[in-house]
Amino acid sequence: MYEVLESLTGEKDLQVVIDCDRASKQVVTDSLRLHQIVTNLLSNAIRYTKSGTVKVKCEILNDNKWAIVVSDTGIGISPEDREQIFEPYFRVGSSHQSYLPDSTGLGLAIVLRLVKLLQGEIDLVSQVGVGSTFTVTFPLQVVPEN
Numbered sequence: 001m002y003e004v005l006e007s008l009t010g011e012k013d014l015q016v017v018i019d020c021d022r023a024s025k026q027v028v029t030d031s032l033r034l035h036q037i038v039t040n041l042l043s044n045a046i047r048y049t050k051s052g053t054v055k056v057k058c059e060i061l062n063d064n065k066w067a068i069v070v071s072d073t074g075i076g077i078s079p080e081d082r083e084q085i086f087e088p089y090f091r092v093g094s095s096h097q098s099y100l101p102d103s104t105g106l107g108l109a110i111v112l113r114l115v116k117l118l119q120g121e122i123d124l125v126s127q128v129g130v131g132s133t134f135t136v137t138f139p140l141q142v143v144p145e146n
Helices: 002-009 031-047 107-117
Strands: 013-022 051-060 065-072 121-127 131-139
Touching: 031 051, 031 065, 031 107, 031 131, 107 121, 107 131
Parallel strands: 013 051
Antiparallel strands: 051 065, 065 131, 121 131
């Protein structure tokens, strides 16, 4: 996955930090859906960060939950936009343009649906001009629905 991240950073002055030392050794989940979640969150973090740092942290929270945290030093998301950020086709603008041209506005809507499918929750903390942190919490074992 690190090679994919490097290709996404392109010519930007970004440092990508991956810290999964405290990750669970075993998680029972849909690996394809989990990969889609992480890829969408990381590609957004890289897309909206011109320079600085994009961090990914994985950690066990307790006996039955774990989390993935994706944070960046990008443009941030205003309080008004946080209300709509997970809606399909919604795109965060910047002061120089209404939205980034390679953005479809579907990534976070897809992330939210996949997180729910995997019985997880997503939380956003953001400050304009400082960056954003998305924390996704999952059960260590997804229980199939009947």
